[in-house]
Amino acid sequence: MQESKQWEGDIGFVREALRRSEAVCSPASIYLLWAVAIAVGFALVDFASRYVSVYWMIVGPVGMVISALLGRQHSKQIGQRNKEIGIRHLLHWSGMMGAILLAVLLVVNGSVSPKVLGQLILVIVAFSYFLAGVHLERPLLWIGLLMVAGYVAILFIHGYTWTIIGVIVALSMIALAVKGGRASVPSAD
Amino acid sequence: MSHQRTNSGREDWNRFNGLDKLLEHRVRLGICVLLARHDELAFSRLKELLQETDGSLGAHLRKLEGAGYLAVSKEFVDRKPVSWYSLTTRGQRALNSHLDILSNLIKQSR
Numbered sequence A: 001m002q003e004s005k006q007w008e009g010d011i012g013f014v015r016e017a018l019r020r021s022e023a024v025c026s027p028a029s030i031y032l033l034w035a036v037a038i039a040v041g042f043a044l045v046d047f048a049s050r051y052v053s054v055y056w057m058i059v060g061p062v063g064m065v066i067s068a069l070l071g072r073q074h075s076k077q078i079g080q081r082n083k084e085i086g087i088r089h090l091l092h093w094s095g096m097m098g099a100i101l102l103a104v105l106l107v108v109n110g111s112v113s114p115k116v117l118g119q120l121i122l123v124i125v126a127f128s129y130f131l132a133g134v135h136l137e138r139p140l141l142w143i144g145l146l147m148v149a150g151y152v153a154i155l156f157i158h159g160y161t162w163t164i165i166g167v168i169v170a171l172s173m174i175a176l177a178v179k180g181g182r183a184s185v186p187s188a189d
Numbered sequence B: 001m002s003h004q005r006t007n008s009g010r011e012d013w014n015r016f017n018g019l020d021k022l023l024e025h026r027v028r029l030g031i032c033v034l035l036a037r038h039d040e041l042a043f044s045r046l047k048e049l050l051q052e053t054d055g056s057l058g059a060h061l062r063k064l065e066g067a068g069y070l071a072v073s074k075e076f077v078d079r080k081p082v083s084w085y086s087l088t089t090r091g092q093r094a095l096n097s098h099l100d101i102l103s104n105l106i107k108q109s110r
Helices: A002-022 A028-047 A049-078 A083-108 A113-134 A137-155 A161-182 B002-017 B025-038 B043-050 B054-066 B091-107
Strands: B041-044 B072-075 B078-086
Touching: A002 B025, A002 B043, A002 B091, A028 A049, A028 A161, A049 A083, A049 A161, A049 B054, A083 A113, A113 A137, B025 B041, B025 B043, B025 B054, B025 B078, B025 B091, B041 B091, B043 B054, B043 B078, B054 B072, B078 B091
Parallel strands: none
Antiparallel strands: B041 B078, B072 B078
16 A cells, blocks of 8 residues: 555656656747748738739748757757657648648639638638647647638628737737746756 | 654565665655656756765765666757766666556555
């Protein structure tokens, strides 16, 4: 009985260490990168819509590669490497990119207009963030919900709505970056 | 004295039940469980997660490394030497067996 209590105490100690190890979020730099990309990309819809597709065709994939590199660097700095989590992130965000590419085909074959495509892509991105919040890191869930609200606003409110939504999402991401930065762990040595 | 007797009694009990002697210490068990969850952990990260001192953690890591449960690799991160630890197949096997027995013992004792 006494041994059993001791083992349970040991298991509690290990469980607590495990919980601490799993409370790691993406580095602030990734949040800041996408805050800037979203603020600019969304504003382009209102101010220079002809550049939107070119912008996201470049910024989307390049941003993903930079994010992966920043994530890898962060793992090194905190002293914790987990290939499985890296692969999970890669599959999740690649899936989002794939869904966007498939949605673009709707414009190519004339099923939807570029304007509708923008809204459709916003829904895909919103739910990708929401699901990332469910399965990868919780703060992204709120960004996803914010984008869903933005999608609804874009449907019913006209006049610089994309810019306003982009700024709100970017500010939320900056807030998460600052919060994450404060809670960040010391570097490995 | 009483503490020593308790530890000795526990060791006998563990040996009798087939538990791994090396993993009977909570810190060594913690190291192996953390490394089973994550591919590699740096010394400083283990120290932070387990809230151990350098000396104590180093001693536990050496014991596990000596038994062939851990592999260590050295690397420079931001010009500082970093020791990365990972669980070997032998360590993984020992941990699985230890946890299976421990889980059964806890169930039986309830």
